[in-house]
Amino acid sequence: MINIEPSLNIKEIIPSSVCDWPGKVSTVIFMGGCNWRCPFCHNWKMAWEPDKIPNILPRDMVDIIRSRFSWIDGIVISGGEPTYNDHLLGLADKLKHIFDLPIKLDTNGSNFKIVKEGLERGLFDHIAMDIKGPISKYKRLTGGKCPYHEASSFVGQHLLLAREWNCYTFRTTLVPQLTKSDVEAVKAMVEVAGFELVTQEYRPPEIEI
Numbered sequence: 001m002i003n004i005e006p007s008l009n010i011k012e013i014i015p016s017s018v019c020d021w022p023g024k025v026s027t028v029i030f031m032g033g034c035n036w037r038c039p040f041c042h043n044w045k046m047a048w049e050p051d052k053i054p055n056i057l058p059r060d061m062v063d064i065i066r067s068r069f070s071w072i073d074g075i076v077i078s079g080g081e082p083t084y085n086d087h088l089l090g091l092a093d094k095l096k097h098i099f100d101l102p103i104k105l106d107t108n109g110s111n112f113k114i115v116k117e118g119l120e121r122g123l124f125d126h127i128a129m130d131i132k133g134p135i136s137k138y139k140r141l142t143g144g145k146c147p148y149h150e151a152s153s154f155v156g157q158h159l160l161l162a163r164e165w166n167c168y169t170f171r172t173t174l175v176p177q178l179t180k181s182d183v184e185a186v187k188a189m190v191e192v193a194g195f196e197l198v199t200q201e202y203r204p205p206e207i208e209i
Helices: 044-048 058-067 088-099 112-120 135-141 148-165 180-192
Strands: 010-017 026-031 074-079 103-107 126-130 168-174 197-201
Touching: 010 058, 026 058, 026 088, 058 088, 074 088, 088 103, 088 112, 103 112, 112 148, 126 148, 135 148, 148 168, 148 180, 168 180, 180 197
Parallel strands: 026 074, 074 103, 103 126, 126 168, 168 197
Antiparallel strands: 010 026
């Protein structure tokens, strides 16, 4: 077997899903940790307290994917925030080498450099980027972790990169802090760049934060 870094911070795996990559049956890998503290995060324990969740061994991950290989069309890497993990690109590279399946990355977009490198190396086939809301509300929507100037920079970079690669989905979750005008503002920003915004219904966490 090809060696894989033993500490990948993999916290959960859904062996087969029809919901996480529209049009595909996929295995979903969740990596723990996140650089933000979004107050309505539905996966907050994995994002904020990953050390309290045992890691899944890489060999077990490979066995799970192999057991579903004839049924799945792709692999989704989600979180938490996958680009917050140092071994994301190494993981994607090994998955490509072992299974030769398309890989979708779920990301908040904050680590533009890693996403761009992954695309250039042929590691990611689709990017699903969450736009939290209007840029003016980013600091509030990320628990004070992402100020206006940072959000403005990387969102703009991704919108330009998406034109080049044509493999992005931009989506916004309809959390209680967003008004109808907020959502319209995000739609307008995305549409100006030539894309459609996908909106997702808010799913509260099982335990209130």
